[in-house]
Amino acid sequence: MSTVEELAATIVDRAQHSRRYLTALAGPPGSGKSTLSEALAAALPPGSAAVVQADGFHFDNVLLDRLGRRAWKGAPDTFDCRxxxxxxxxIRNSEPDVIAPVFDRTLDVARAGAVMIGEDVRHVIVESNYLALGTGPWSLLRQHFDCTVFIEVPRQELQRRLMSRWLDLGFSADAARQKVEGNDLRNADLVLSQSRDWDLTWRPCDPS
Incomplete structure (x- = not known):
């Protein structure tokens, strides 16, 4: 896939006989899942698409502190996967007006009741690091998806983007580096080594 429009056209073609079509966008942290999900939703037929962020299911920081997992926020076991x-x-059952949370990265909290997925929404795009994992509880979610798109970005570029993310959020260079090297890249390596059997590959650096 070289453009968002081509990806959208492929999904529309695959979904032509489906009442509701769920597309998973998977890839390591920093690969651009949020950016692609919003662009893809905009490229699909008007009013037909909604985006679900799995980050909305992050454990709250209070719970992570209680579990001793605050420093590893973003690892697979720090989400309410169930x-x-x-x-x-x-969503798969096309229930009317399903409400979903979102994650506010600036506030570092999940916000409940932030997105409504109406009964008339045909395309639901779900984005998370872990939707293509081949083992563990995340792999059980794959039954819900009609198509899984894996985003491939060179590890060096991931590191650059992740550093920029934390610096933009006001972290010092040392604190940002600790976040990236101590947690983010570990999660990235897990995604890169244990993701399996996706349907389509998206490479953001492909010429458009």
Whole structure:
């Protein structure tokens, strides 16, 4: 895939016989999942698409502190994976007006009740690092998806983007580097080594 429009056209073609079509966007942290999900939703037929962020199912920092996992926020076990599974089942069943949370990165909190997925929404785009994992509880979510798109970005570029993310959020260079090297890149390496059997590959650096 070289353009968002081509990706959207492929999904529309695959979804022509589906009442509701769920597309998973998977890839390591910093690969551009949020950017691609919004661009893809805009490229699909007007009013037909909604985006679900699995980051909305982050454990709250208070719970992470209690579990001793605050420093590893973003690792696979720091999400309410079963809660996401339940939401996807409701979406898959085309229940009316399903409500989903979003994650506010600036505030570092999940906001409940932020997105409504109406009964008339045909395309639901779900984005997360871990939607293509081949083992563990995240792999059980794959039953809900009609298509999985994996975003490939060179590891060096991931590191650059992740550093920029934390610096933009006001972290010092040392604190940003600790975040990236101590947690983000570990999660990236997990995604890169354990993701399996996706349907389409998206390379943001492809010429457009």
């Amino acid at each position: 809660g996401l599974d339940f939401l996807l089942r409701r």
